[in-house]
Amino acid sequence: MTLLDNMKHKLLFSYTLHFTFYTSLFTLYPIYAATVTVSGRKLLVDGKEFTIKGVCYSPTPVGYGAGYDWSTKPDIYNTDFPLIKSMGANTIRTFGPPTQKEALDALSDNGLYIIMGYWVNSGQDFSSSTVRNNLKTGFINMVKTWKNHPAVLMWAFGNEVWPGGSGTDAQKWSSWYSLVNEVAQEAKNEDPNHPVTTVNGDIWTIGILNYGSTDSSMTALDCWGINLYLGENFQDRFTKYESTSTKPLWISEWGCDAWDSRTSTENQTLQANYIKSQWQDIERNLSIYSEKVCIGGTVFEWSDEWWKSYTNSLGNSGHDTSTDWPNNNYSDTGMNEEWWGITSISPGTYEKTLRKAYYELAQLWGGTGIEQKPPGTDLFSTEPRNYPNPSKPGKITKIKFKLTSENAEVNSEIYDQSGNKVCELSKPSKPTKYTYELQWDGKNSKQDEVNSGIYICRIEVKSPEGRSQTKFRKILIVR
Amino acid sequence: MIEKMSLRARAKRGRSNLIIYCGFIMVLSNLTAFSKIGASAIFLNNGIDARTSGMGNTWTTVYSGVYNVYNNPALLYQLEKHNITGTYTMEFSDIRNNFIGYGHSVSTKTGIAFGWYRTGTSIEETTESEQILGENQFIADCFFSGIGYNAKIPGPLGLTLKYINESFGKFYLSGIGFDLGIIPIASKSFKVGVTLKDIFGTKLEGKSYWSNETIKETIETKLRIGAMYFSETELEIPKGSIKFNTKFLVDYEQNFFYPGVEIFIQEIFGLRMGWLSGRGLTFGFSFWYKKINIDYAFLLNENLGNSHRFTTCLKL
Numbered sequence: 001m002t003l004l005d006n007m008k009h010k011l012l013f014s015y016t017l018h019f020t021f022y023t024s025l026f027t028l029y030p031i032y033a034a035t036v037t038v039s040g041r042k043l044l045v046d047g048k049e050f051t052i053k054g055v056c057y058s059p060t061p062v063g064y065g066a067g068y069d070w071s072t073k074p075d076i077y078n079t080d081f082p083l084i085k086s087m088g089a090n091t092i093r094t095f096g097p098p099t100q101k102e103a104l105d106a107l108s109d110n111g112l113y114i115i116m117g118y119w120v121n122s123g124q125d126f127s128s129s130t131v132r133n134n135l136k137t138g139f140i141n142m143v144k145t146w147k148n149h150p151a152v153l154m155w156a157f158g159n160e161v162w163p164g165g166s167g168t169d170a171q172k173w174s175s176w177y178s179l180v181n182e183v184a185q186e187a188k189n190e191d192p193n194h195p196v197t198t199v200n201g202d203i204w205t206i207g208i209l210n211y212g213s214t215d216s217s218m219t220a221l222d223c224w225g226i227n228l229y230l231g232e233n234f235q236d237r238f239t240k241y242e243s244t245s246t247k248p249l250w251i252s253e254w255g256c257d258a259w260d261s262r263t264s265t266e267n268q269t270l271q272a273n274y275i276k277s278q279w280q281d282i283e284r285n286l287s288i289y290s291e292k293v294c295i296g297g298t299v300f301e302w303s304d305e306w307w308k309s310y311t312n313s314l315g316n317s318g319h320d321t322s323t324d325w326p327n328n329n330y331s332d333t334g335m336n337e338e339w340w341g342i343t344s345i346s347p348g349t350y351e352k353t354l355r356k357a358y359y360e361l362a363q364l365w366g367g368t369g370i371e372q373k374p375p376g377t378d379l380f381s382t383e384p385r386n387y388p389n390p391s392k393p394g395k396i397t398k399i400k401f402k403l404t405s406e407n408a409e410v411n412s413e414i415y416d417q418s419g420n421k422v423c424e425l426s427k428p429s430k431p432t433k434y435t436y437e438l439q440w441d442g443k444n445s446k447q448d449e450v451n452s453g454i455y456i457c458r459i460e461v462k463s464p465e466g467r468s469q470t471k472f473r474k475i476l477i478v479r
Numbered sequence: 480m481i482e483k484m485s486l487r488a489r490a491k492r493g494r495s496n497l498i499i500y501c502g503f504i505m506v507l508s509n510l511t512a513f514s515k516i517g518a519s520a521i522f523l524n525n526g527i528d529a530r531t532s533g534m535g536n537t538w539t540t541v542y543s544g545v546y547n548v549y550n551n552p553a554l555l556y557q558l559e560k561h562n563i564t565g566t567y568t569m570e571f572s573d574i575r576n577n578f579i580g581y582g583h584s585v586s587t588k589t590g591i592a593f594g595w596y597r598t599g600t601s602i603e604e605t606t607e608s609e610q611i612l613g614e615n616q617f618i619a620d621c622f623f624s625g626i627g628y629n630a631k632i633p634g635p636l637g638l639t640l641k642y643i644n645e646s647f648g649k650f651y652l653s654g655i656g657f658d659l660g661i662i663p664i665a666s667k668s669f670k671v672g673v674t675l676k677d678i679f680g681t682k683l684e685g686k687s688y689w690s691n692e693t694i695k696e697t698i699e700t701k702l703r704i705g706a707m708y709f710s711e712t713e714l715e716i717p718k719g720s721i722k723f724n725t726k727f728l729v730d731y732e733q734n735f736f737y738p739g740v741e742i743f744i745q746e747i748f749g750l751r752m753g754w755l756s757g758r759g760l761t762f763g764f765s766f767w768y769k770k771i772n773i774d775y776a777f778l779l780n781e782n783l784g785n786s787h788r789f790t791t792c793l794k795l
Binding site for chain 2 (some may be wrong): 289388415421456479
């Protein structure tokens with residue numbers, strides 16, 4: 001073999017190796033799609049319990065209307081997805097499928113999943129074979145197109161669909177729910193790796209024999225989604241649902257608009273407070289904790305949509321403040337369709353302005369988003385939490401929190417319920433740049449084990465610029 | 480002259496006895512200072528009524544109606560007919576303390592009272608693996624029943640029986656204890672009181688949060704001594720006079736002094752101030768209208784946040 005032959009041989013070998021490597025990568029791509037399953041009332045991603053912490057995502061810039069295809073605008077999703085991720089969210093919910101693979105890739109790159117919605121118009125006659133076939137075809141095409149993408153979490157068929165056509169209510173609902181089940185079955189035949197869900201407005205049509213919406217009829221549907229706007233919490237819905245279905249439940253829409261009709265001003269605090277208490281209600285009912293029903297929720301919504309006012313008196317370019325519908329579950333009973341975003345939008349830009357609700361969710365979801373807060377606001381980016389709580393005498397409980405400053409001075413003390421100081425805690429450790437961790441072993445300053453009761457950890461933080469802030473955490477000690 | 484000398488000598492001896500007596504009680508108080516910070520049933524250390532709270536929790540010598548079932552049962556004998564009362568407290572860190580009680584005068588020398596005190600707050604339950612399980616309620620209850628009797632020797636004395644229960648999830652601790660109170664010295668302008676809480680130590684028993692094991696804790700005995708000096712003065716004004724009733728109080732327990740002062744004007748409106756060891760200044764006011772009494776106390780706390788306490792009492 002000549003030198004040239006040798007070089008050709010090596011080159012050929014090198015080409016072959018590279019071709020094999022990249023081809024393998026390409027063909028391996030589908031293998032990276034997550035396997036999402038439902039087990040009992042739990043949602044599992046690759047076998048691990050998963051809680052949906054999500055946002056309804058339908059970013060529509062000022063001047064545009066319904067059906068805007070955001071997936072064709074990298075400037076939009078490349079701005080939004082890192083913010084959504086840094087809020088601590090893990091999922092977006094859409095009302096229709098994206099058209100561009102790059103948009104889904106961006107989701108994956110940011111560690112986010114998508115509950116991919118398929119829009120179904122209300123008022124249709126779902127007993128019509130034409131209607132059924134068209135909807136099935138459309139939905140299954142969506143599943144076929146994206147089933148191997150790693151960003152996919154679930155398929156969602158319809159949103160608050162009210163069936164039309166002739167016949168009794170029972171006949172109309174039966175037609176709808178039989179269609180949902182058939183669609184779900186076909187989707188599962190096509191893609192066994194992702195659950196299928198449908199989204200209802202409230203729970204009232206679920207589990208009704210005449211409507212064909214009991215578990216025994218809805219055999220292919222994996223879980224139910226419900227949209228709820230019931231004020232501070234979800235009232236009796238979790239309890240009622242528990243006796244209605246054995247499938248998991250996710251709250252597909254919840255939240256509060258940021259326009260206060262009473263004062264005719266933007267009220268971010270009101271919105272943030274409602275969103276906080278609603279998520280806390282979801283959290284209390286998560287199925288990952290002892291026999292509860294819920295697998296999480298997607299807050300409505302990521303950003304304001306200026307086209308949605310019922311009167312649309314200002315068109316798509318004006319931010320309408322007229323009340324669109326009444327809702328007595330909120331202290332501000334006037335609901336304003338164009339103000340539901342946890343971020344606001346402005347003309348001529350894809351940039352978002354984060355509202356208080358964003359930061360509130362970042363705290364609740366353990367996100368780092370708060371680090372983007374402008375100077376002069378909270379030094380704490382998350383509320384202090386101790387693990388475990390309760391703890392017991394002699395056992396270490398870790399008190400963790402995040403700060404906006406990486407070089408803050410932290411002083412912490414433990415007090416008993418009478419207000420007497422029990423001990424001072426050592427300086428915190430820093431597992432990450434902004435995360436601080438304190439430890440208390442359930443002993444007083446004389447190293448005696450304390451008795452059962454409530455203790456309060458007082459954490460005082462001083463930033464290098466001299467700002468200070470104090471937060472408290474109730475720690476329960478029980479034997 | 481001899482008689483005057485004798486009176487002076489007796490007064491001197493009386494003062495000496497008083498100093499020795501108080502010194503003895505203070506030493507005893509320190510000797511019984513077994514309870515450590517972070518002791519059992521901490522919720523019972525804060526006082527339960529607005530009147531004494533406004534005076535820095537100087538509860539040992541003050542007649543506070545039904546609240547003497549907690550403060551010093553010896554003074555329950557002063558109860559008049561039927562007394563119904565309630566207290567609401569907004570503490571720091573969203574801790575809530577409430578009390579309702581009823582007292583009754585059995586005779587001119589004997590009074591009885593019953594009460595229910597509850598502390599509660601929500602606790603966010605988390606696991607070691609950093610899961611958040613949601614909020615759960617920590618509840619601590621104490622049911623009191625007490626009797627006070629005005630004995631000639633050794634002076635008014637009283638006994639309170641209490642049942643304590645603390646719970647959180649499957650964890651609970653409960654037990655029965657006794658408090659003793661006595662007013663060994665009571666003159667027109669001076670009073671000394673002694674309370675011995677949790678005589679012999681109150682044993683609590685219950686179930687562990689962590690396993691099915693039985694758990695035990697003890698509330699250690701606490702001795703408290705208090706003294707009160709009080710005077711009545713009248714300020715002459717053109718159309719009559721205004722009556723002032725002033726009390727200076729101090730309690731002592733386990734190396735801590737609790738001073739307080741109260742001024743009542745015309746027996747209708749009262750102002751109070753005190754120093755609560757470990758917390759700070761306290762303030763309060765009181766208002767009497769016919770058979771209804773309303774008290775308010777404000778407890779400063781720079782470290783944890785301020786507290787507000789409201790008490791209302793109805794005499795029938």
